[in-house]
Amino acid sequence: MRVTNNMMSTQFLSGYQTSLSRMSDIQEKIAASKNINRPSDNPVGAARSLQFTAATSANELFTQNANDAISWMKTSDTNLSAIVTTVTNIKTAVSSAISANPTSSYDAIAKQVDQMMNELVLAGNAQVGGRYVFSGQSDSVEPFTRDETTGVVTYNGTYNGQSGVATAGTITMQIVPGDINTSRDKINLDGSEVFGAIDTTTGVPKIFQDLLTIKQHLEDIQTGANGVTADTLSSDLGTLDTDSDYIISAQTTVGARQKSYQTILERLAVDATTIDTDATNNDGFNVAKASIESQLAQNAYNTLLSVGANVLPKSLADYL
Amino acid sequence: MGSTFGGLNIMTLGMSAQQLSQNTTGHNVANASTEGYSRQTVNLVTTTPQQIYTANGMSMAGTGVTTASITRARDFLVDTQYWQKNSTKNYWSTQGDVLAKVESVFNDTKNTGIQNAIELFHTALGTLASDASEDSARTAAREAANALVETLQTSGNNLVSQANDASSRIDTQITQVNSLSKQIAALNKQIVSQEATGATANDLRDQRDKLVDELSVLTEVNVSEEKNGSYTVIISGGVSLVQGDHATDLTVEHEKNTPYGYDTTKVTTLNGTVNVNFKNGSIASLTDLRDTTINGYLADLDNLAQSLLQDFNTQHKQGQTKDLTAADNFFGVTGVDYTDSTQDPTTMASPASWLSILKVNEKFYETNGVNLIAAASADAGGTADGTNATELKNWLVDDPDTASVSLGKNSLSSYYASMVSGVGVQTQQAKNMTTNQTVIFDSVATTRESVSGVSMDEELSNMIKFQQAYGACAKMLATMDSMLEFLINIR
Numbered sequence: 091m092r093v094t095n096n097m098m099s100t101q102f103l104s105g106y107q108t109s110l111s112r113m114s115d116i117q118e119k120i121a122a123s124k125n126i127n128r129p130s131d132n133p134v135g136a137a138r139s140l141q142f143t144a145a146t147s148a149n150e151l152f153t154q155n156a157n158d159a160i161s162w163m164k165t166s167d168t169n170l171s172a173i174v175t176t177v178t179n180i181k182t183a184v185s186s187a188i189s190a191n192p193t194s195s196y197d198a199i200a201k202q203v204d205q206m207m208n209e210l211v212l213a214g215n216a217q218v219g220g221r222y223v224f225s226g227q228s229d230s231v232e233p234f235t236r237d238e239t240t241g242v243v244t245y246n247g248t249y250n251g252q253s254g255v256a257t258a259g260t261i262t263m264q265i266v267p268g269d270i271n272t273s274r275d276k277i278n279l280d281g282s283e284v285f286g287a288i289d290t291t292t293g294v295p296k297i298f299q300d301l302l303t304i305k306q307h308l309e310d311i312q313t314g315a316n317g318v319t320a321d322t323l324s325s326d327l328g329t330l331d332t333d334s335d336y337i338i339s340a341q342t343t344v345g346a347r348q349k350s351y352q353t354i355l356e357r358l359a360v361d362a363t364t365i366d367t368d369a370t371n372n373d374g375f376n377v378a379k380a381s382i383e384s385q386l387a388q389n390a391y392n393t394l395l396s397v398g399a400n401v402l403p404k405s406l407a408d409y410l
Numbered sequence: 411m412g413s414t415f416g417g418l419n420i421m422t423l424g425m426s427a428q429q430l431s432q433n434t435t436g437h438n439v440a441n442a443s444t445e446g447y448s449r450q451t452v453n454l455v456t457t458t459p460q461q462i463y464t465a466n467g468m469s470m471a472g473t474g475v476t477t478a479s480i481t482r483a484r485d486f487l488v489d490t491q492y493w494q495k496n497s498t499k500n501y502w503s504t505q506g507d508v509l510a511k512v513e514s515v516f517n518d519t520k521n522t523g524i525q526n527a528i529e530l531f532h533t534a535l536g537t538l539a540s541d542a543s544e545d546s547a548r549t550a551a552r553e554a555a556n557a558l559v560e561t562l563q564t565s566g567n568n569l570v571s572q573a574n575d576a577s578s579r580i581d582t583q584i585t586q587v588n589s590l591s592k593q594i595a596a597l598n599k600q601i602v603s604q605e606a607t608g609a610t611a612n613d614l615r616d617q618r619d620k621l622v623d624e625l626s627v628l629t630e631v632n633v634s635e636e637k638n639g640s641y642t643v644i645i646s647g648g649v650s651l652v653q654g655d656h657a658t659d660l661t662v663e664h665e666k667n668t669p670y671g672y673d674t675t676k677v678t679t680l681n682g683t684v685n686v687n688f689k690n691g692s693i694a695s696l697t698d699l700r701d702t703t704i705n706g707y708l709a710d711l712d713n714l715a716q717s718l719l720q721d722f723n724t725q726h727k728q729g730q731t732k733d734l735t736a737a738d739n740f741f742g743v744t745g746v747d748y749t750d751s752t753q754d755p756t757t758m759a760s761p762a763s764w765l766s767i768l769k770v771n772e773k774f775y776e777t778n779g780v781n782l783i784a785a786a787s788a789d790a791g792g793t794a795d796g797t798n799a800t801e802l803k804n805w806l807v808d809d810p811d812t813a814s815v816s817l818g819k820n821s822l823s824s825y826y827a828s829m830v831s832g833v834g835v836q837t838q839q840a841k842n843m844t845t846n847q848t849v850i851f852d853s854v855a856t857t858r859e860s861v862s863g864v865s866m867d868e869e870l871s872n873m874i875k876f877q878q879a880y881g882a883c884a885k886m887l888a889t890m891d892s893m894l895e896f897l898i899n900i901r
Contacts, residue, residue, distance in 0.1 A: 093865070097860065130833075134831060136519065140830060248792040255790075257795075405870070
């Protein structure tokens with residue numbers, strides 16, 4: 091084949107282009123620390139990397155939810171402890187009223203019970219981040235309000251089973267993918283789960299109704315009205331025991347649930363690392379490999395330039 | 411017995427032949443880097459010999475040298491291949507260039523694309539599900555939705571401007587085709603008249619071939635040479651662009667695509683009676699890109715918009731607002747049922763794309779408008795219920811059980827992922843084809859250069875050859891002159 095000077099310069103230029111574009115490719119990869127910088131670099135890998143970013147963002151969402159849920163349940167737990175303590179204190183006070191006492195101390199105990207009901211209302215109105223934790227789905231409504239004259243405590247939140255809707259009081263925070271599962275994703279206790287069934291007509295929770303009755307008994311026993319005797323107070327103690335057990339079992343539920351959220355939170359952290367690793371493997375970028383490739387490309391480029399510089403300018407004219 | 415002064419004449423012929431050769435060598439060297447130039451050679455032949463009578467009878471005595479022709483080194487077969495490969499190469503390199511831009515519209519490797527917008531919306535809905543009473547969570551969901559709408563529409567607009575760009579490039583290239591065909595026709599005329607005398611119009615032919623080279627970038631051409639030396643240029647569909655000294659003018663008619671609204675072109679000839687469809691070359695490539703590739707991706711984006719207006723709204727309407735009343739559309743306009751065929755914007759009197767009507771419900775921007783977002787399910791007890799928000803969130807990423815009209819059995823997210831890998835595969839193929847076709851084209855171009863190109867070393871060695879031959883002729887002349895001097899000085 092006949093070779094001409096133009097052929098050599100064209101060939102040199104096309105080699106130069108190839109070599110330079112290879113260097114620029116490698117440089118781009120190193121600069122971004124990524125092998126896949128556009129879909130056409132690796133169509134399958136690019137689509138898969140979308141899945142990994144989606145998984146990462148879902149993981150972040152669930153982690154956020156788990157943290158929120160745990161903080162919610164911690165608040166619930168603290169306040170339930172306070173409620174249990176208060177109910178226990180009421181029990182002690184009432185049992186001290188059973189032994190023969192002067193009338194003035196019944197009055198004092200009644201006032202004490204009344205005061206402790208206020209404490210219960212306060213604990214029942216606990217908030218986390220501006221949300222009432224025991225208010226069911228009406229988390230922006232103060233759940234327990236007390237009438238100052240009658241002392242009646244009414245519940246303003248929503249509760250499971252309200253108007254025939256089983257989940258009317260349930261707040262969920264999702265920590266696993268898929269549809270909401272109210273028994274799995276539930277994080278709250280509504281007013282009825284803490285203070286007993288809500289009277290559908292008056293809106294008064296059972297435990298507050300019980301306490302109001304006991305307070306009335308303590309007032310009546312002084313005058314003997316309504317046939318209230320020490321026996322009545324003894325049976326009231328039994329009622330208080332039942333109520334206390336009800337709250338303790340609610341607290342246990344929250345504790346167990348908090349534990350499981352904690353476990354899932356830890357697992358989410360592990361998952362995040364796994365997703366990161368998978369995403370990195372999918373991309374397959376390797377600094378060492380890239381530097382070697384870069385070195386090779388540079389060598390090829392240098393060689394090309396040096397050969398070109400030596401061969402191209404020569405012609406017969408140099409020797410004539 | 412030859413003429414006394416015949417020798418002088420032989421040497422004169424010899425010197426002028428060598429000089430002509432030397433000049434042609436100079437012409438070659440001077441044009442070594444002229445685009446489209448093919449090297450020329452002077453073909454020398456002996457002049458008609460003279461019959462002379464010798465003692466033994468008749469002999470033929472040489473009378474010198476003369477120039478038979480000056481020809482260019484050119485192979486029409488290689489040219490034909492060159493034009494064909496050039497068209498194919500340019501088809502794919504145009505594909506590669508434009509697809510690289512299209513691909514950047516769908517580039518999510520830097521977390522700035524549609525996938526990122528979907529994920530932000532997904533997260534916003536997830537946060538809303540956990541804290542549905544909170545207005546800021548509702549606002550965040552509305553804004554994330556708005557960002558998704560804007561990202562989709564920006565991507566759509568990018569594609570439309572790519573399509574418009576393709577159309578305007580086609581426009582310019584048709585103008586180029588017309589200009590080239592006129593020039594070829596003009597050269598045809600000159601070549602025919604110059605070659606009528608029997609000469610070869612080397613330099614004009616080089617120019618004409620170069621014009622065909624340029625034409626072959628734009629479209630596939632079928633060139634045949636007539637007996638009188640003129641080129642007949644036919645493009646795909648049998649439209650003869652150049653015949654003799656006549657060039658056929660191509661006209662571009664402009665239209666708008668429905669429903670996406672980008673510019674389209676229709677190329678016709680013979681007063682609009684014949685449609686011209688190009689094959690290979692950059693014009694065909696741009697047409698294919700615009701009408702098939704970009705249109706296809708616009709249709710994909712439109713499907714995403716359609717599914718937001720239809721399926722997302724359907725799920726949204728199953729929930730309740732913050733005031734626990736029945737919810738309306740999240741996207742589009744309140745009260746419109748987008749699943750109703752009469753609401754299909756693409757089939758309306760003035761068709762529009764789904765993407766163009768996609769927007770977040772304007773009512774969401776009124777006072778307390780964010781309350782209209784249906785985070786709560788139909789049987790919610792209070793404002794904190796986020797069940798429907800979770801359903802909406804899941805709708806974005808979970809493949810549905812029943813196929814939807816727009817996306818089939820794909821979620822928004824997975825439909826988009828398959829679009830991305832589609833774009834990736836197509837761009838990768840265009841890149842690979844460009845590389846392959848360039849290699850093939852380069853080899854033909856090298857063959858052509860090998861036949862026609864000027865080699866400096868070759869020309870320089872010719873130069874020495876002709877120089878020496880010229881010198882020898884001159885020396886001969888001097889010798890003959892001195893021989894004659896002897897003759898003349900005889901006393």
